[in-house]
Amino acid sequence: NAGVTQTPKFQVLKTGQSMTLQCAQDMNHNSMYWYRQDPGMGLRLIYYSASEGTTDKGEVPNGYNVSRLNKREFSLRLESAAPSQTSVYFCASLKGVTDRYNEQFFGPGTRLTVL
Amino acid sequence: AQSVTQLGSHVSVSEGALVLLRCNYSSSVPPYLFWYVQYPNQGLQLLLKYTSAATLVKGINGFEAEFKKSETSFHLTKPSAHMSDAAEYFCAVRTGGGNKLTFGTGTQLKVEL
Numbered sequence: 001n002a003g004v005t006q007t008p009k010f011q012v013l014k015t016g017q018s019m020t021l022q023c024a025q026d027m028n029h030n031s032m033y034w035y036r037q038d039p040g041m042g043l044r045l046i047y048y049s050a051s052e053g054t055t056d057k058g059e060v061p062n063g064y065n066v067s068r069l070n071k072r073e074f075s076l077r078l079e080s081a082a083p084s085q086t087s088v089y090f091c092a093s094l095k096g097v098t099d100r101y102n103e104q105f106f107g108p109g110t111r112l113t114v115l
Numbered sequence: 116a117q118s119v120t121q122l123g124s125h126v127s128v129s130e131g132a133l134v135l136l137r138c139n140y141s142s143s144v145p146p147y148l149f150w151y152v153q154y155p156n157q158g159l160q161l162l163l164k165y166t167s168a169a170t171l172v173k174g175i176n177g178f179e180a181e182f183k184k185s186e187t188s189f190h191l192t193k194p195s196a197h198m199s200d201a202a203e204y205f206c207a208v209r210t211g212g213g214n215k216l217t218f219g220t221g222t223q224l225k226v227e228l
Contacts, residue, residue, distance in 0.1 A: 004158075031214060040124065042205060042218035043159075050213040058215065090158060094214055100147050101166045104216060106158035 001026050004107035006091050012113045013081045021076040021110050023091030031094040032074035033104060034058075034066060036087040043090065049074055081114045088112070117142045119189075119206045121219035129227050134193040136222045138180075138206030141187065147209035148189045149216065150180055154202045162204070165189060176200070201226045 007022045023032065030051050035043040045058030047066040055066050063085060065077045074093075078085060088111050092104040122137040140146050148165040163174025170182045176199075180191045191204060206219040 033215070040220055042220045043216075044218075045215055048213055048215060056213060092159075100209060100214065101164060102214065103149060103161045103164055104214075106151075106160070108158045109156075 003027065004091055004093055004105055006089075006107040006110050008110060009108070010111045012115065013078075014115050015082060017081050017114075018077070018079050019081065019112075020078075021089055021091075021112075022073070023075065023107060024073045025091075025093040025105070026072065027093060027095070027105065028071070029093035029105070030071070030096045032068065033092040033094070034064075034074070034076045035090045035092065036060065036085075037090060037109075038087050046076065046089075081112075083114045086112060086114045116217070117146060117208045117210050118217055119148075119208045119219040121204075121206050121222050123222055124220065125223045125225065127225040127227060128196045130198055131195050134178075134191070134196045134200065134224065136191040136204050136206075136224065138189045138191065138219060139187050140189060140206075140208050142208065146189075148180075148182070149207045149209075150174065150178070150189075150191050151205045151207060151218075152176075152202050153205065153221075159205065162191070196224075196226045198226050198228075200224060 004025045033048040034046040049055045049068040052071045091107040094104045120139045150162040151159040173179045207216040210217040
């Protein structure tokens, strides 16, 4: 099992450009999450999908959109990138929301720089 | 909303010394707590989690954490640090519906010879 995979690993954008970050998991997990990591701020939740067909905003959703394409894939889109979106983005998945002790599994991250 | 506070953004220890990384939670109900580790340029990996079965939780790589309700703490310890323990450590608490996690700001552990 590859676990949680993310593409691309690195990306440089110019202000105003758009792009989609891809995430896929092969663990048959129901829930998926997108976080951003900034120095000194830990990880902050952008959007999540508790189950296929549903998405919800997290703590910092402005400037982002998501699509739960199917059970395996959860993409994050930046429609018009801004320098404030320079960050490391992590995707995570979790087996199911009914077991409160389940842990989230994380991908390797995408390092995004917006000039 | 539930939250966690990690005291000390940087901790430095000598190889072989005790590691103590602090985490305090704010919760009026039993919390669901986790410790994750992040090695340089990698994603997060679960170290251990509190499941209420025992107050002393053992994790991977010799780490353990003790849940203390009276102190609202879940500090991470390791008796003897190794160079390979150098990483960033995050405490997290389950928050609200959807099994969301709220993370602390992280503690960077440096291990010196």
